[in-house]
């Protein structure tokens with residue numbers, strides 16, 4: 598058994614979109630002036646932002662038609678049913694941080710390496726790799742957020758199962774087919790393209806378990822996913838759960854950096870502020886010598902996953918989602 602072909606196709610289409618978006622950002626990165634990294638990136642980052650945001654909007658636009666095809670249109674008996682607003686999801690990363698700031702990180706990475714005396718080619722490759730991860734994750738996160746919002750807004754949906762992408766890593770594979778409540782944070786890692794399939798009373802997908810998936814894999818695929826030693830351990834009958842620590846390096850979108858961003862107030866004071874300061878310092882955006890005095894982090898947008906966490910119940914969640922413009 599496996600997830601519905603429609604759910605797999607949806608995950609695949611989003612993966613292709615995320616990759617295409619990342620490749621388009623690579624081309625802009627290639628236009629960097631090597632002698633003037635920071636200044637020239639400032640001139641290019643607007644193009645990159647436009648590329649990533651249109652990828653995000655396209656990802657969120659896939660949600661409505663997909664759900665209607667999978668579960669049938671809810672509009673027939675509920676003409677005023679909530680609809681996802683694709684544009685509301687764009688322009689921020691999974692943690693709700695504005696993309697213009699996030700997209701500066703690749704050039705800081707490159708600059709830090711150049712300053713450390715590394716060859717420019719190496720610095721550029723490292724920067725581009727970070728840009729790639731940001732672009733892919735930003736698109737995939739928006740697609741998943743739109744899916745989860747649309748599912749939460751449909752009363753018939755009781756939960757979702759995890760659909761792992763083709764060639765998923767071991768951490769995702771071990772979560773294959775798990776069923777969650779619609780408002781449960783989706784665990785993912787950078788560049789993760791896994792997705793969800795809704796469960797309703799009538800629509801009950803029977804996804805493959807991790808063990809079934811592994812049984813279908815070739816020897817070669819197992820080595821690629823679990824490593825040489827892992828593949829051997831599986832052949833020896835070692836339990837998958839013992840082999841893989843599924844939570845390592847995984848987080849919900851709104852808790853990417855560690856603790857969740859709760860309120861606007863919380864972002865300008867306290868722990869979040871300290872963490873953001875340290876993060877920006879580590880990325881080279883803020884000189885090491887500067888103190889934290891006067892530092893105000895860019896306020897993050899309240900993201901759907903955070904809304905679920907704050908809501909008393911599902912009805913409240915839908916109300917907050919509407920208030921924040923994610924659905925109309």
Ligand SMILES: [Zn+2]
Pocket residue numbers: 761762765766769785786789790791
């Ligand atoms: Zn994944």
